[in-house]
Amino acid sequence: MESIWARPEQAARGPRPAHSRAAVAAAAVRLADAEGIDAVSMRRVAAELGAGTTSLYRYLSSKDDLLDLMVDAVLREQPPPEPTGDRRSDLRTLADATRAVMLRHPWLAAVQASRPNIGPGSLHWMETWLTAVDGLGLDADEMLTAVGTLQLFITGAVLGELAVRASGFDMNRWMAEQGSYGDAIVAGDRYPRVAHVMREARGPHAGDRAERTFAQGVERILDGIVTG
Amino acid sequence: MESIWARPEQAARGPRPAHSRAAVAAAAVRLADAEGIDAVSMRRVAAELGAGTTSLYRYLSSKDDLLDLMVDAVLREQPPPEPTGDRRSDLRTLADATRAVMLRHPWLAAVQASRPNIGPGSLHWMETWLTAVDGLGLDADEMLTAVGTLQLFITGAVLGELAVRASGFDMNRWMAEQGSYGDAIVAGDRYPRVAHVMREARGPHAGDRAERTFAQGVERILDGIVTG
DNA sequence: TTCCATTGCGAGCAGTGTACGCAGTGGTCT
DNA sequence: AGACCACTGCGTACACTGCTCGCAATGGAA
Numbered sequence: 063m064e065s066i067w068a069r070p071e072q073a074a075r076g077p078r079p080a081h082s083r084a085a086v087a088a089a090a091v092r093l094a095d096a097e098g099i100d101a102v103s104m105r106r107v108a109a110e111l112g113a114g115t116t117s118l119y120r121y122l123s124s125k126d127d128l129l130d131l132m133v134d135a136v137l138r139e140q141p142p143p144e145p146t147g148d149r150r151s152d153l154r155t156l157a158d159a160t161r162a163v164m165l166r167h168p169w170l171a172a173v174q175a176s177r178p179n180i181g182p183g184s185l186h187w188m189e190t191w192l193t194a195v196d197g198l199g200l201d202a203d204e205m206l207t208a209v210g211t212l213q214l215f216i217t218g219a220v221l222g223e224l225a226v227r228a229s230g231f232d233m234n235r236w237m238a239e240q241g242s243y244g245d246a247i248v249a250g251d252r253y254p255r256v257a258h259v260m261r262e263a264r265g266p267h268a269g270d271r272a273e274r275t276f277a278q279g280v281e282r283i284l285d286g287i288v289t290g
Numbered sequence: 291m292e293s294i295w296a297r298p299e300q301a302a303r304g305p306r307p308a309h310s311r312a313a314v315a316a317a318a319v320r321l322a323d324a325e326g327i328d329a330v331s332m333r334r335v336a337a338e339l340g341a342g343t344t345s346l347y348r349y350l351s352s353k354d355d356l357l358d359l360m361v362d363a364v365l366r367e368q369p370p371p372e373p374t375g376d377r378r379s380d381l382r383t384l385a386d387a388t389r390a391v392m393l394r395h396p397w398l399a400a401v402q403a404s405r406p407n408i409g410p411g412s413l414h415w416m417e418t419w420l421t422a423v424d425g426l427g428l429d430a431d432e433m434l435t436a437v438g439t440l441q442l443f444i445t446g447a448v449l450g451e452l453a454v455r456a457s458g459f460d461m462n463r464w465m466a467e468q469g470s471y472g473d474a475i476v477a478g479d480r481y482p483r484v485a486h487v488m489r490e491a492r493g494p495h496a497g498d499r500a501e502r503t504f505a506q507g508v509e510r511i512l513d514g515i516v517t518g
Numbered sequence: 519t520t521c522c523a524t525t526g527c528g529a530g531c532a533g534t535g536t537a538c539g540c541a542g543t544g545g546t547c548t
Numbered sequence: 549a550g551a552c553c554a555c556t557g558c559g560t561a562c563a564c565t566g567c568t569c570g571c572a573a574t575g576g577a578a
Contacts, residue, residue, distance in 0.1 A: 068471040076524025077574040103565060114527040116567075125566065172404065175449040185481050192483035202490030206499065210450070211507040215439075218446025221403040222438070243296040253413050255420035262430030271434065279439040282514025283507065304555025305543040331534065342558040344536075353535065 066127040067181055079120065081111060086121050087131035091167070094132065099169035102128070129173050130181060136167050137183030142190035150288045152194040157216055157280045160187075164220040168227075171220045198288065208287045215279055223272040294355040295409055307348065309339060314349050315359035319395070322360065327397035330356070357401050358409060364395050365411030370418035378516045380422040385444055385508045388415075392448040399448045426516065436515045443507055451500040 071083055089110040094102050104125060108115040122128055140163050145152045164171040191209045200208060248257045299311055317338040322330050332353060336343045350356055368391050373380045392399040419437045428436060476485045 065471070073524060075522080075576050077526085077576095079525070104567080105565080116528080116569095117526050119567075120525065120527095175403070175446070176400065176453055178453055185475065185484055189481045189484050192487060196483060202487045203499070206487055207503045207506060210499075210503045211443075211447075211510065214446035214450050214503070214507070215443045216446070217449065218403070218442035218444070219439075221445065222442050225404060225406055243293070247413065253417045255424060256413055256417050259420060259430045259434055271431070271438075275435045275438045275442070278435060278514070279442070279511065282439065282511050286506070286510025286513055301555060303545050303553080305545090305557085307556070332536080333534080336558095344538095344559080345557050347536070348556065348558095 065180070066122060066130055071121075080117075081113060081121065083121050083131055084135070086111060086118060086128070087135040090128055090132050091135050094169045095167055099173065102132075102169075104128075126177070129177065130179055133170065133173055133179045134181030134183040136163060136170060137181070137187055140166070141183075142187045145190060145193045149194055149198060150284055153212065153284055153288070154280060156191060156194055157212060160213070160216050161220055161276060164216070165223070168224050171217055171224065175217050175221065195287065211283055211287075212280070215283055216276075219272075219276045219279060223276070226272065293408070294350060294358055299349075308345075309341060309349065311349050311359055312363070314339060314346060314356070315363040318356055318360050319363050322397045323395055327401065330360075330397075332356075354405070357405065358407055361398065361401055361407045362409030362411040364391060364398060365409070365415055368394070369411075370415045373418060373421045377422055377426060378512055381440065381512055381516070382508060384419060384422055385440060385504075388441070388444050389448055389504060392444070393451070396452050399445055399452065403445050403449065423515065439511055439515075440508070443511055444504075447500075447504045447507060451504070454500065 066083075073079075086107065090102050090107045093106055093110055104118055105115045107128070108118050111118075118128075122131065140159075143152075143155050143159050164174075188209075191213070192205060195205050195208050198205075198208075247253055248260055250257070294311075301307075314335065318330050318335045321334055321338055332346055333343045335356070336346050339346075346356075350359065368387075371380075371383050371387050392402075416437075419441070420433060423433050423436050426433075426436075475481055476488050478485070
């Protein structure tokens, strides 16, 4: 119910806690980085921390709280690049940095997409984003829209990139796995344009597509935001 | 391992199946629409279908298969709008239609983002997308990049919109819940720009932001794709 | 020194995905 | 027609999940 950021960490009385929110978050992040977000269960995190399973509930009140802490932990560890004043360049740098954090912690994009986070780490990033669009002649509302557009595109792009990467997606391997189904798509005339693109996409430079889609998408959006 | 689309539905011998893949998918979609994707468990779906729990595994080989079928079911039920030939208009219409399906089935965006789907329904949509960017002078690679940019933006935007909606996000209510933490953000000088935007965003027109962010984002991306 | 809020945590509950094995069914072949 | 056996539905069971409850131990405040 009540956000974890509104509750104090330290209690006034009683025995000293053996751990801390930060330590719990760090253990969870370590686990998620190494074995994926699905490996992050309360039992596994507790084990990683060297604590009893239900002891975690002394530091947070639900697994959702744990996810909030994880997101904030990585955003604090990797703070946003300092703005230089060149707005277009700053926004591009922020976009690249965001993508980099999300690729470094492959669970981050999905977790962030599914729940708004408003911890100190997120706020610092948000402050930097807003700084980068400040002075462009936008009112508060337009600033939010501009930053929102960029962030949403980044999230979508990285999610797609990771999904493809996670499934070990390789057009040639995939075609072989699909067998007759894949052949039917490429050979049949039911989806002629899909078939055409699939044949072309088998080329060797297919691996760079995610990178280029991202860069070009950011530029297109910047075109619309930074006029001049 | 092997995609469900590559396996035949009907067996040559033996008793007639009491259900079908389509019926299983329909039951799951009904459940997800009514109670959210978390309500979609094999037991619940089987109950909805009037079958034994593990009977489902006669129709699909894992829950992932079920998710694939669900995505394809709604994309078949709601096929893409026919292209008119006006490429910019067609792309805008496709973007709106995609957003509409995702809002109608709030679980769709998340499921689609986390796993590439290549069922007949997805392929029909993809074919239509490619049709809309055909004749713009793009090669196969650039077409994929253009469509990808749009789709990723749409996914990200809807995910954000749904996350905000799901948490019943209301800036005023939220501020009250956060108590001192929220006050500290808005009153303090640690995040001045965030504080400023938060104060402005409390206005009455805040509800339209998602819609406007989406529409503007699409236009910006179209600016970059449809030159002239 | 007493008090009691707070701690760590074992036991247990309701839920999950799915492997396995069994009885029954009904097309295919002799 | 009769036998075969691939296929069906599905009950049972297992290892896992998030989380509640209750209890003994701790240590700052009174």
